[in-house]
Amino acid sequence: MSTNQPLNSDEPPQGINRRRVVMGLIGLPLFLALFMFLPAGTWAWPKGWLFIFILLGVISAVFAILQQVNPEVIVARSRFHKGTRHWDKILLSLYFPAMSFVLIVAALDDGRFHWFPVPWWVCGVGYALLLAGIGIVTWAEGVNKFFEVTVRIQTERDHAVIDSGPYAIARHPGYVGGIVHAFGIALALGSLWALVPAGLASIVLVVRTRWEDQMLQEELNGYREYATRVRYKLLPGVW
Numbered sequence: 001m002s003t004n005q006p007l008n009s010d011e012p013p014q015g016i017n018r019r020r021v022v023m024g025l026i027g028l029p030l031f032l033a034l035f036m037f038l039p040a041g042t043w044a045w046p047k048g049w050l051f052i053f054i055l056l057g058v059i060s061a062v063f064a065i066l067q068q069v070n071p072e073v074i075v076a077r078s079r080f081h082k083g084t085r086h087w088d089k090i091l092l093s094l095y096f097p098a099m100s101f102v103l104i105v106a107a108l109d110d111g112r113f114h115w116f117p118v119p120w121w122v123c124g125v126g127y128a129l130l131l132a133g134i135g136i137v138t139w140a141e142g143v144n145k146f147f148e149v150t151v152r153i154q155t156e157r158d159h160a161v162i163d164s165g166p167y168a169i170a171r172h173p174g175y176v177g178g179i180v181h182a183f184g185i186a187l188a189l190g191s192l193w194a195l196v197p198a199g200l201a202s203i204v205l206v207v208r209t210r211w212e213d214q215m216l217q218e219e220l221n222g223y224r225e226y227a228t229r230v231r232y233k234l235l236p237g238v239w
Helices: 018-040 046-069 071-076 086-113 120-143 173-188 195-219 223-229
Strands: none
Touching (some): 046 071, 046 086, 086 173, 120 173, 173 195, 195 223
C-alpha cells in the first residue's frame, strides 16, 4: 500500500511512512544541536546532553505506544493537510519560533552565560512536567484519530466528536499537555529565563484553543452538545 502522499494531501491517511519517521528521528538531534549547543557555545553542556537523550527515549516510547493503539494518528500528524485555517497558520508561525527560543534562551542561560543558575532539583521538576505534558498529549493522541498538526474540519475522514479518555475531562487536552511540557523543557534545561518564551508559546496555545473551539462549535456536528457535557476547554473548574 503506497504511503507517498503529497504534503498537502486531503486523502485519508493510508499508512505510516517509516522513511519519514526515521528521517525525523535522525533530523531531531541535528535540530537540537543547532538550537542548543551552538548558542551554548560548547559541547560540554551536561544538561543539554541529558535532555536530548531523555527526549529521544521518550519520543521513541511514544511512537511505539501510538503504533499499537492508534497508528492512524501517526500518519495524520506526519504532514500538513488542505483546509488548514489561515489563522492557524499564523498562530503556528508564532508558536514554533517561540518553542525554538525556549531551547535557545536555555542554552544561552545555563550553557553559556549562567545568568540565573538553578539547582538540579529544579531540573527534576522540569522533567516531571515534561513527562507529564507528553503523557497527556500521548493519551489524547491515543484516543483521537483526528489529532492533527493543524486546525481544520476533516470532512474527508468523517470528522466526529471524541469524548473518551482525557476528552471526558477537558475539551482540548492536547493543549494542556503542550503548555505543561513547554514549561517543563525550560526547567529541565536549568533555565528560568527560558520560561519567558515558554509562556509566549503557551499564550499562543490558549488563543488557538479559543479559536479552534469556536470553529468546532460552529462547524462540527455534535460538538455543541459535547461542549455542554464537558464544560471546560483546558482546566476543569477554571476555563
